[in-house]
Amino acid sequence: MTKRRARPFVKWAGGKQAIASVLVGMFPGRYGCHYEPFLGGGSVLFAARPEVAVCGDQNEWLLGCYAAIRDDWPRVAGVLDVLPNTREDYLRIRAVRPGTLDPFTRAAHFIYLNKTCFRGLFRVNRENQFNVPYGAYDRRYYDPNELAAVAEALRNIEFRSGDFERSLAGIRPGDFAYLDPPYYKLGGYSDFNRYTQGRFREDDHARLASVCRELDARGVLWAVSNSDTPFVRRLFDGYAMIPVSNRREINLDPRERDITELLIVNYEVKINQDDRCPGIREGAER
């Protein structure tokens, strides 16, 4: 049997699944430890397949889910196997406070809600309560081979929940960070910014840019994904910006689904012109 490759086991708003290999193709050829402080659904991590990594996310429930799968995926699967997919059960499970559950049951509830809620998105209200309505989908909660592959890929990964600066603590010259914050939308509103109780605001984007400048001065390599907007371009003025095409399925307006975003880097990217990647737009500035 061929060994399955790890891939995201939850749907995640802003997930880079469609362009993960394009992005990874532009990562530095060699580097020390991989840092990913905005891990989300993990599509980039699973495409990059680093040996060692430190990953984080502000969403504690999501991060705990990764750790539970790494530590004992069959136990998470065992809980999922007995969760019924009906509206009544969904509402009952949605009402359970994650903090009252053991880590494996909490992880199973997270996956269950992601698979059965409307449009498969994670969204919480100001009280940090998951508030997405029932989706009535008839789908499997998980594939055992896939969860096993995920657990294997996470074997040497340290998880730190919380703000990105916490995940970056201890990063050293020659290490690499891939930073994918909630997308900045013109006007200051993100098309989706409800991954956590708080929001990622303009000053958080500015804070991220100044952290990147500090890392650059220390010889740490980084790549940041964000929208191609004057605000983002201004924040990262002086760095190479590579336009990348992406499709954002979560945008309700289909005209706004095909977008160009930026990959901003502080190292030289080698794009092989003979093997041009369809995701990279003409006129990339390097």
Ligand SMILES: C[S@@+](CC[C@H](N)C(=O)[O-])C[C@H]1O[C@@H](n2cnc3c(N)ncnc32)[C@H](O)[C@@H]1O
């Ligand atoms: C665009 S998503 C990342 C998507 C990911 N690259 C993928 O492919 O699935 C942004 C993530 O940042 C997290 N986040 C929001 N504010 C944060 C903060 N201050 N520090 C760290 N993570 C944060 C959100 O929970 C969300 O998972």
